[in-house]
């Protein structure tokens with residue numbers, strides 16, 4: 183196939199930019215959040231609308247090229263080689279209907295923009311931890327966020343999507359139209375189509391009692407053990423997580439954190455400050471506090487609770503889900519990550535699931551991992567020299583030690599780099615995985631959209 187000769191034809195059919203590797207803007211356009219990832223598609227298309235997406239998919243079918251899609255690049259764990267890469271950044275429309283509480287959002291929009299726009303109306307989206315993550319990428323994997331226990335999974339709030347299928351046709355996916363595709367896109371993630379727009383229902387929420395309590399290295403064990411015990415009977419509408427941060431001694435890191443190992447205990451309660459204070463009291467008393475950054479928080483600040491980084495950098499991550507955890511689990515965890523241990527991870531994070539995470543929508547959805555008790559994610563940054571062997575080996579050792587607590591099921595948004603087809607399949611319950619394969623076959627009969635562990639390598 184002589185693609186360059188056909189590029190003029192593609193350019194004449196789409197109104198957005200069509201870029202080749204020789205174009206100056208190409209490298210910037212295809213760059214990912216993880217800067218060790220270097221995508222090299224044959225062509226990058228920046229669609230201006232759904233029609234452009236349809237044209238690009240038809241072009242790919244004609245030339246037998248795979249089609250992939252990138253919004254913010256937060257999900258990029260491996261470099262894409264060849265094919266058509268759609269960049270959704272110009273699909274940036276965002277409108278809110280106050281009466282119905284429905285936000286209509288283009289596929290290039292990040293959560294931060296939705297949070298800010300919704301807050302103007304005293305509303306909030308149920309999102310993930312970071313405002314920089316893309317709306318569509320998170321929703322199609324489910325989306326476990328800082329309000330997971332009180333409000334459930336982000337994709338529970340999806341009311342409809344506009345999707346370009348593997349034949350290049352634009353269709354609607356709602357509870358009434360193509361309900362199988364709607365079911366699949368709520369958690370089934372890739373290989374189903376290119377989403378150009380979503381409609382989500384916002385919730386009435388103006389303030390939270392939320393933020394983080396920080397404990398110094400010598401109190402990590404006491405705080406962690408106390409928190410774990412507390413989670414066993416935690417209130418249904420309080421969402422918490424803990425993260426051990428090993429902050430490097432870099433100048434750009436704020437002084438209170440620079441060069442320190444700290445435990446951050448995040449807390450989010452969507453109710454009054456008085457009740458929030460009462461509910462948080464046992465956690466404040468777990469161990470001596472280093473910093474108390476927990477209080478009334480306008481919902482516009484919900485994405486600050488987790489303190490996720492906003493700038494692209496080299497990053498490595500691996501996530502699993504855990505069943506219920508106990509003091510024996512903590513013994514193993516502290517042996518590998520506790521005070522005085524030289525661990526290579528920048529962050530090790532446990533998020534408490536249960537409650538809202540377990541409640542599926544009445545019509546059902548493809549979200550994987552609803553039944554798990556906790557997420558457990560290891561993150562390494564910014565030294566790429568550790569990514570090939572040191573971090574994977576340390577993660578393997580730790581995972582072997584906590585094996586009895588690891589759930590056989592994971593979730594596609596938190597799994598990190600997919601290692602093989604078994605790892606991909608583990609992101610859903612077996613019956614959901616089978617049903618997803620059938621929906622993919624129906625909406626992408628020729629397999630135009632690669633997915634799973636092959637997605638990056640192909």
Ligand SMILES: Cc1cc2nc3c(=O)[nH]c(=O)nc-3n(C[C@H](O)[C@H](O)[C@H](O)COP(=O)(O)OP(=O)(O)OC[C@H]3O[C@@H](n4cnc5c(N)ncnc54)[C@H](O)[C@@H]3O)c2cc1C
Pocket residue numbers: 215251252253254255256257258270289309310311312314315316317318319320322323324325326327328371372373375376377378490491595596
């Ligand atoms: C700092 C950080 C914080 C995170 N926090 C959370 C969290 O709290 N909860 C959680 O559940 N996950 C979280 N994630 C994981 C995140 O939800 C996934 O990586 C998600 O895929 C990112 O979507 P994106 O559009 O930003 O990234 P991209 O890399 O642009 O996209 C990732 C994938 O999403 C799919 N996708 C994106 N756009 C489209 C589209 N238009 N049509 C069809 N498919 C599309 C594709 O499969 C694509 O490969 C986090 C990730 C990072 C890096």
